[in-house]
Amino acid sequence: MPSNYDRIGGARVLTAVVEDHYRRVLADPTLAHFFTDVDLVRVQRRQVEFFAAVLGGPVRYTGSPMRRVHRGLGITRRHFERVVYHLTESLAAARVPADLTAVILAALAPLAGDIVDRRVTRGTPRGSGSRIWVWSSVFGSTA
DSSP: OOOHHHHHTHHHHHHHHHHHHHHHHHHOTTTGGGGTTOOHHHHHHHHHHHHHHHTTOSOOOOSOOHHHHHTTSOOOHHHHHHHHHHHHHHHHHTTOOHHHHHHHHHHHGGGHHHHSOHHHHTTOOTTOSOOOHHHHHHHSSOO
């Protein structure tokens, strides 16, 4: 039985998804400023590594811990949701099967706590953020 990595199409498809994803993110005015003065080639390479590892590929994620990478950037829950939305759109555009999309999103969900800046979101009433349709459609709940 092929691995999820093989089923998705390996590095070729993951690279195409990640490149499309960052085109979308950079076109989003609420997100683009996070990538000013960032080595996008390196970021995309690490993103492909991460997805390959999550999908059981022959690659190990070698990037820094998410909390360290995103510390002090002021990323809100809404920013995180927008990134996930764009990723979901990129996966759909690449015709990635729903079950593999769910595997990737399931790996991202717990990372919100390491990526979202608690100082920025502290004091925000629970449930005041937008409903992230990705989580609700895949997992039946809100993030």
